Amino acid sequence: MKLNGTIYHLEQPVILLDLLNEYGFQTQRIAVEMNGAIIPKATYHQVTVTDDDTLEVVSFVGGG
Amino acid sequence: MNIIVNGKPYTSNASTLFELKEELQIPSDVTILNGFQISENFDLKEGDLVTLIQKGKMPSQDELESMMCARHTPNVHNKVKEAKVAIAGLGGLGSNIAVLLARTGVGTLLLVDFDVVEPSNLNRQSYYISHLGLPKTEALKQQIQQINPFIQVKTEQIRVTEENAYSLFKEYPIVCEAFDNPVSKAVLVNTLLEQSPQTKLVCGSGMAGYGSSNTIQTVRKMKHLYVCGDGSTAAEVGNGLMAPRVTVCAAHQANMVLRLILGIEEV
Incomplete structure (x- = not known):
């Protein structure tokens, strides 16, 4: 599985929301693209990530 | 001849x-x-x-x-004049982006912000003492009319939400995200990427303090999502937002917008 350009090995498929929490992302401040498609925030708890997937997680910090 | x-x-x-x-x-x-x-x-x-x-x-x-457009590169000006760009949030990023795009001659600008100008804005935002108490949309519209009266300026004094974002911005092929709050940034980005897949978004993230200007970059994170900033320096207690670095980030966003207007998708 590739996350923001780095390769990680997933022993088994995981739920996207669990993976995001495990890697310390604040889910209210991010946008997630999986294999080139945006993942709606409302479906993070339903989407399964496998070892073949490519994830891009964009995090926003405050200030403007 | x-x-x-x-x-x-x-x-x-x-x-x-x-x-x-x-x-x-x-x-x-x-x-x-x-x-x-x-x-x-x-x-x-x-x-x-x-x-x-x-x-x-x-x-x-x-x-x-x-005369005003004489210093623009020929053939660039016509495309820029036809362009429509929306700016969501008119603080340190948005107010400066709006002024830069107005000087560039972008033909139609939509300015969106719910707030009014107050004294603590003046350390980095493009407003004057005479604007205190005015809606930011109105204060910025007045400035743009003084910079380039040929630009069509539309304003919406409203808070952008998941519910209204699509209808507010659907007419605009390029949207600048220029909010202060990181949750608001994510709400706008997610809503438009989901509901308006052709919209190109140019965002700001990480420009507080007085760290090196050279850490501020423009990065294409997704097909239609560009993020400008250092990606990590948040505005927080003890690390405020200051004019130079916020303006560097605003200029990154404005230049990426100009490139997109001219059909260049690389950063």
Whole structure:
């Protein structure tokens, strides 16, 4: 599985929301693209990530 | 030879710039040929754009626009004038992006912010003492009219939400995200990427403090999502937002918008 350009090995498929929490992302401040498609925030708890997937997680910090 | 002088088609017998100025008898202090100010003589060719400006003299309305855009690169100005760009949030990023895009000559700007100008905005945002208490949308519209009266400025004094984002921005192919709050940034980005997949988004993230300017970058994170900033320096207690770095980030966003207008998708 590739996350923001780095390769990680997933022993088994995981739920996207669990993976995001495990890697310390604040889910209210991010946008997630999986294999080139945006993942709606409302479906993070339903989407399964496998070892073949490519994830891009964009995090926003405050200030403007 | 057919050329354009101060925005109007003109047929000349002159073969050089100096001969043209002799022929026209227009007093001028500034001479601009095809987007570049020159003082030496130059051979003229068919289709050249010549602008002759007399300092201290107020031009007529129709001459003013051609003089204002004389320093834009030819063929760039027409595309920029046709462009429509929305700016969501009119703080340190958004107010400066709006001014930069107005100077660039972007034809239609939509300015969106719910708030009014207050004293703590003035350390980095493009407002004046005379704007205190005015809606930011109105204060910025007034400035843009002073910078370039030919720009169409639309305003919405409203808080952007998941519910209204699509209808607010659907007419705009390019949207600048310029909010302060990181959750608001994510809400706008997610809503538009989901509901309006053709919209190109240019966002800001990480520009607080006075760290090196060189850590601020423009990165294409997704097909239609560009993020400018250092990606990590949040505004927080003990690390405020300051004019230079916020303006560097705003300029990154404005330049990416200009590139997208001109059909360039690389950062």
